[in-house]
Amino acid sequence: MREIPGAWRRTATGAGLLGPDGSPAPTIFAEMTALATRTGAINLGQGFPDEDGPAEVLDAAIAAIAVGANQYAPGRGVPALLDAIAAHQRRWYGLEPDPERDVLVTAGATEALAATILALVEGSDDEIVVFEPYYDAYAACAALAGARLVPVPLRFPDFQPDLGDLARAVTDHTRLILVNDPHNPTGAVFTAEVRAEIVRLAHRHDAIIVTDEVYEHLVFDGPHVPIATLPGAAERTLSISSAGKTFSTTGWKIGWITGPGDLVDAVLAVKQFLTYTNGTPFQSAIATGLGLPDAFFTSIAQTLRGKRDLLGAGLRAAGLPVSTPAGSYFTVADATPFLAAGEDAADFCRRLPGRAGVVGIPLTAFVSREHRGAYASLVRFAACKRVEVIAEASERLRALA
Numbered sequence: 001m002r003e004i005p006g007a008w009r010r011t012a013t014g015a016g017l018l019g020p021d022g023s024p025a026p027t028i029f030a031e032m033t034a035l036a037t038r039t040g041a042i043n044l045g046q047g048f049p050d051e052d053g054p055a056e057v058l059d060a061a062i063a064a065i066a067v068g069a070n071q072y073a074p075g076r077g078v079p080a081l082l083d084a085i086a087a088h089q090r091r092w093y094g095l096e097p098d099p100e101r102d103v104l105v106t107a108g109a110t111e112a113l114a115a116t117i118l119a120l121v122e123g124s125d126d127e128i129v130v131f132e133p134y135y136d137a138y139a140a141c142a143a144l145a146g147a148r149l150v151p152v153p154l155r156f157p158d159f160q161p162d163l164g165d166l167a168r169a170v171t172d173h174t175r176l177i178l179v180n181d182p183h184n185p186t187g188a189v190f191t192a193e194v195r196a197e198i199v200r201l202a203h204r205h206d207a208i209i210v211t212d213e214v215y216e217h218l219v220f221d222g223p224h225v226p227i228a229t230l231p232g233a234a235e236r237t238l239s240i241s242s243a244g245k246t247f248s249t250t251g252w253k254i255g256w257i258t259g260p261g262d263l264v265d266a267v268l269a270v271k272q273f274l275t276y277t278n279g280t281p282f283q284s285a286i287a288t289g290l291g292l293p294d295a296f297f298t299s300i301a302q303t304l305r306g307k308r309d310l311l312g313a314g315l316r317a318a319g320l321p322v323s324t325p326a327g328s329y330f331t332v333a334d335a336t337p338f339l340a341a342g343e344d345a346a347d348f349c350r351r352l353p354g355r356a357g358v359v360g361i362p363l364t365a366f367v368s369r370e371h372r373g374a375y376a377s378l379v380r381f382a383a384c385k386r387v388e389v390i391a392e393a394s395e396r397l398r399a400l401a
């Protein structure tokens with residue numbers, strides 16, 4: 001009995017999931033939201049909207065609960081949602097997944113990523129190529145699966161990968177190329193050239209492409225292009241998305257995967273022992289959401305684009321150089337002008353509530369320890385907040401100067 005907690009602790013330490021004091025390290029998002037709550041600062045850290053999404057979707061969840069959709073959903077997902085996901089892929093991208101074979105509903109994109117990585121990584125020789133900085137769950141899931149993460153750097157301010165770096169990262173050891181496009185935390189949308197190179201390398205080295213497209217409807221400069229739509233890509237690509245960002249329902253945790261049936265089956269084999277299934281009434285409601293008219297989807301991108309511009313202008317006016325994101329909730333600012341001697345972005349973010357009443361997230365939280373130096377002055381701010389909140393945060397940031 002006494003050995004079990006110790007064993008757990010050793011395993012979690014090896015996977016980097018425990019903090020220096022041996023207790024579970026909170027994610028950077030939890031830490032910074034707690035800091036905002038404690039200090040009363042404006043939370044431009046954790047990416048969640050401060051307004052509800054479409055009433056049709058909220059009402060559909062209430063109606064589903066009222067008519068008794070309150071027990072386990074089928075393991076693959078509620079049939080209406082499987083159909084709606086397939087129809088969404090057809091309507092927006094011309095993809096034709098079979099709703100019964102090629103679609104799987106998951107507990108958010110997070111479970112989709114975890115189950116995919118656990119299912120498809122075979123051994124410690126397997127490598128996962130990621131674009132760094134990367135969403136924090138990628139490294140944690142790779143560690144749980146015992147795979148090695150191979151990062152390809154993205155550099156401020158355009159955050160596009162160098163094609164030479166990419167080609168060197170993908171080898172015959174590469175099991176997965178994990179692509180987050182639009183990208184968190186940088187807001188980058190990859191160029192057509194980068195997307196094509198990913199597919200070419202996946203073919204050459206027989207790797208599987210896994211895409212995290214949770215920001216698919218939050219793009220500002222033209223339509224989102226899923227890698228699965230490129231020639232020769234669909235047969236080796238699993239595409240992951242989530243309702244959280246599109247419908248402002250991050251707390252519902254409804255996500256999904258589409259792709260070749262045999263790969264989806266492998267993911268289901270793991271997923272059924274993680275959550276088995278989740279959120280029956282919310283699944284029904286997201287089926288309603290995915291069926292909303294095109295105008296809904298284009299309007300959320302337009303609204304967020306306006307907020308991106310407002311946040312970017314506010315940060316610039318405060319004296320912070322910024323990148324101009326082409327998608328996602330996020331804008332990256334360079335805090336160099338306001339760093340004290342020896343201070344990095346993490347120190348800056350911990351002091352920012354006291355200095356200006358605002359919370360952001362240091363980019364160092366999205367990179368491996370040995371690469372922190374290259375991102376040490378960069379801070380991510382979220383634009384998915386009400387216009388008046390962004391305006392007030394901008395006003396407060398002027399205090400920095």
Ligand code: PMP
Binds near residue numbers: 111183212214244255
């Ligand atoms: N991937 C990325 C890039 C994200 O930003 C997030 C969080 N918003 C997720 C995955 C997790 O999505 P979910 O909340 O659906 O699990």
Ligand code: GLN
Binds near residue numbers: 027030047
């Ligand atoms: N995806 C959100 C972000 O990047 C946070 C999700 C979380 O807290 N795990 O801010």
